[in-house]
Amino acid sequence: AAFIGGTPEQQGVIPEKNPSPGFGGDSPDFMDRGRGGDKPEFKDLVTGKCGGRTSPDQITFYRNVGNQGLQFSSVGGLVYEKIIERNMGREIPTDWLLQDIRD
Numbered sequence: 152a153a154f155i156g157g158t159p160e161q162q163g164v165i166p167e168k169n170p171s172p173g174f175g176g177d178s179p180d181f182m183d184r185g186r187g188g189d190k191p192e193f194k195d196l197v198t199g200k201c202g203g204r205t206s207p208d209q210i211t212f213y214r215n216v217g218n219q220g221l222q223f224s225s226v227g228g229l230v231y232e233k234i235i236e237r238n239m240g241r242e243i244p245t246d247w248l249l250q251d252i253r254d
Contacts, residue, residue: 193221 191201204211234240 195201196203
C-alpha cells in the first residue's frame, strides 16, 4: 500500500496500471502478482507475509516503482536510532517540515 496525497478528484486520475509496461511498472518480467510466482511485493515483505533473504549470499532486488523514496525513510529510522544512541544531532521545529500546498 502507498500513501498518495491530493484530493479524491486528483487521485482519480492516477492509473491503476502502467499503460506502457517496460522495466518496472507492471512488466511481466518483474511482476507475477496473482499467478503464484516467487516475486513478492514490498508490502508482503515488510508485513511478514513472505520471508526475506535466508543467507548473506542471496541478493535482494528492489524494483523501485511506486515507492519512490521508501529506501530513504527505511534507512532514516536506523540513522535516527544511532544518532540518539550517540547523543548527537539537533532537534528542529516540526513546522520547518511543513508546507502549504497551493495550485
